[in-house]
Amino acid sequence: MIASDKTLIRLNGLSKHYGRLTVLDGIDLEVKAGEVLAIIGPSGSGKSTLLRCINYLEPPDGGTITVDDIVIDAGNPIGRAALSGLRRRVGMVFQSFNLFPHMSVLRNISLPQERVLGRSRKEADARSMQLLSRVGLADKAEQFPIRCSGGQQQRIAIARALALDPEVMLFDEPTSALDPELGLEVLAVMRELAKSGMTMIVVTHEMGFAENVSDTVMIMADGNIVEKGPSKEIMRNPQHERTKRFLRAVHDR
Amino acid sequence: MNGLDLMPLFRGLLWTITLTGGAFLIGSVLAVPLLLARRSRVWLVRFVAMSVIQIVRGIPPILWLFIIFFGLGMGFLPVSPFGAALAGLGLIAAANMAEIYRGALSSIHFGQFEAANALDLGRWSTFRDVVAPQAFRVALPTAASYLIGLMKETAVASTIGVTELAFHGKQMSQLTFRGLEVYALVGLFYIALSLPVAWASRAADSRLRARVAR
Ligand SMILES: Nc1ncnc2c1ncn2[C@@H]1O[C@H](COP(=O)(O)OP(=O)(O)O)[C@@H](O)[C@H]1O
Numbered sequence: 347m348i349a350s351d352k353t354l355i356r357l358n359g360l361s362k363h364y365g366r367l368t369v370l371d372g373i374d375l376e377v378k379a380g381e382v383l384a385i386i387g388p389s390g391s392g393k394s395t396l397l398r399c400i401n402y403l404e405p406p407d408g409g410t411i412t413v414d415d416i417v418i419d420a421g422n423p424i425g426r427a428a429l430s431g432l433r434r435r436v437g438m439v440f441q442s443f444n445l446f447p448h449m450s451v452l453r454n455i456s457l458p459q460e461r462v463l464g465r466s467r468k469e470a471d472a473r474s475m476q477l478l479s480r481v482g483l484a485d486k487a488e489q490f491p492i493r494c495s496g497g498q499q500q501r502i503a504i505a506r507a508l509a510l511d512p513e514v515m516l517f518d519e520p521t522s523a524l525d526p527e528l529g530l531e532v533l534a535v536m537r538e539l540a541k542s543g544m545t546m547i548v549v550t551h552e553m554g555f556a557e558n559v560s561d562t563v564m565i566m567a568d569g570n571i572v573e574k575g576p577s578k579e580i581m582r583n584p585q586h587e588r589t590k591r592f593l594r595a596v597h598d599r
Numbered sequence: 600m601n602g603l604d605l606m607p608l609f610r611g612l613l614w615t616i617t618l619t620g621g622a623f624l625i626g627s628v629l630a631v632p633l634l635l636a637r638r639s640r641v642w643l644v645r646f647v648a649m650s651v652i653q654i655v656r657g658i659p660p661i662l663w664l665f666i667i668f669f670g671l672g673m674g675f676l677p678v679s680p681f682g683a684a685l686a687g688l689g690l691i692a693a694a695n696m697a698e699i700y701r702g703a704l705s706s707i708h709f710g711q712f713e714a715a716n717a718l719d720l721g722r723w724s725t726f727r728d729v730v731a732p733q734a735f736r737v738a739l740p741t742a743a744s745y746l747i748g749l750m751k752e753t754a755v756a757s758t759i760g761v762t763e764l765a766f767h768g769k770q771m772s773q774l775t776f777r778g779l780e781v782y783a784l785v786g787l788f789y790i791a792l793s794l795p796v797a798w799a800s801r802a803a804d805s806r807l808r809a810r811v812a813r
């Protein structure tokens with residue numbers, strides 16, 4: 347399923363502390379180009395922090411981050427160029443969508459293209475419309491986000507991130523704020539994105555997505571990777587007691 | 600109105616408008632560096648900015664005008680009544696507007712900054728495209744009602760001899776012995792000034808609201 351052997355993301359010994367609390371305890375991780383990695387695990391285990399460290403929304407305390415040709419040593423202060431390089435290669439989708447409420451849907455997607463990539467308004471709008479069609483929302487272009495359902499807003503947020511042509515997309519519980527039905531339309535978009543070869547790291551509680559869409563599943567607990575492997579194997583036949591306990595708990599709900 | 604010469608009141612009105620507008624402008628602009636200082640990463644800068652805001656807001660405006668006009672003005676920094684009033688009210692407006700801006704900024708959802716960062720919009724675009732328009736919307740009604748308050752506050756300038764509305768009102772009532780009529784008239788002038796501000800603010804507010812909630 348994974349399209350290539352090229353490693354797109356490599357984390358070495360990534361660590362993060364809040365005061366005396368160790369949130370990431372030296373994470374080593376490799377993600378190949380085209381791979382879809384699902385991260386699951388109990389709440390508070392550091393999943394969000396891991397995602398937010400990868401694009402430096404949260405500066406890690408130690409370790410290195412490599413994305414494509416960008417290498418960042420977390421021990422040192424990051425330069426503007428490296429930070430930009432990193433963020434342009436990494437798109438992110440949040441649990442709470444975070445669309446800009448004072449802009450139309452079209453403007454939400456076009457403005458970053460103009461500011462970040464220097465596209466003209468016309469180019470940007472054309473690309474935005476193309477992406478809106480792809481997520482099934484071309485008819486919403488002129489609306490304001492508040493007039494869209496949660497599921498629609500999240501699909502718009504996905505389009506907004508895709509518009510900057512990232513190499514990898516991070517999703518932090520993209521369906522957790524949504525009713526199950528609305529979650530489905532978001533998952534459908536993500537499934538299509540995965541099929542198209544996008545490299546994705548998805549923190550999720552959707553076990554169906556983890557098992558059937560992702561290539562790899564990783565379980566986190568207490569800032570560590572408990573287990574990681576091909577999704578079917580991990581989901582159907584977990585090796586570690588911690589993983590079994592978590593999957594049972596999810597199952598029993 | 601039978602026999603009252605209204606010209607002085609209109610001249611006073613002009614000064615009231617000038618003083619209000621000038622102080623509001625000074626305040627709106629000065630509030631920006633003041634707010635930045637208040638949110639500075641350096642502890643001392645933050646402390647100084649917060650003290651300035653507290654002190655400026657804690658002392659009655661009339662006292663500020665006396666300090667500037669009679670205190671500084673008579674000593675080493677000769678200043679006209681209008682200059683003193685503009686400086687004093689401008690300073691007070693700056694402290695108040697800084698607080699209004701701060702409230703507006705803190706009303707913006709954390710996720711907005713997060714999204715802007717993740718998209719790599721950069722500081723300037725984040726401010727201009729994301730933060731400022733949303734903060735403006737929140738600050739608008741508060742700022743408008745502060746502007747009306749400030750307009751009424753300018754009446755204290757009459758105490759140091761600025762020939763604004765209240766000053767002419769007092770003079771006219773002393774000349775004509777028709778205090779009730781004169782001051783009622785002056786009151787009407789103030790109301791006439793505040794109405795368009797209130798109306799414009801409400802219109803702008805509902806227009807902005809309608810845009811998002813269409
Ligand atoms: N800004 C912060 N300050 C202090 N503690 C934090 C902060 N963000 C997260 N944490 C703590 O770090 C731990 C991991 O959080 P998080 O990465 O959000 O976990 P998850 O996404 O797996 O639920 C939690 O114990 C959380 O309370």
Ligand SMILES: [Mg+2]
Nearest residue numbers: 393394395519
């Ligand atoms: Mg989380």
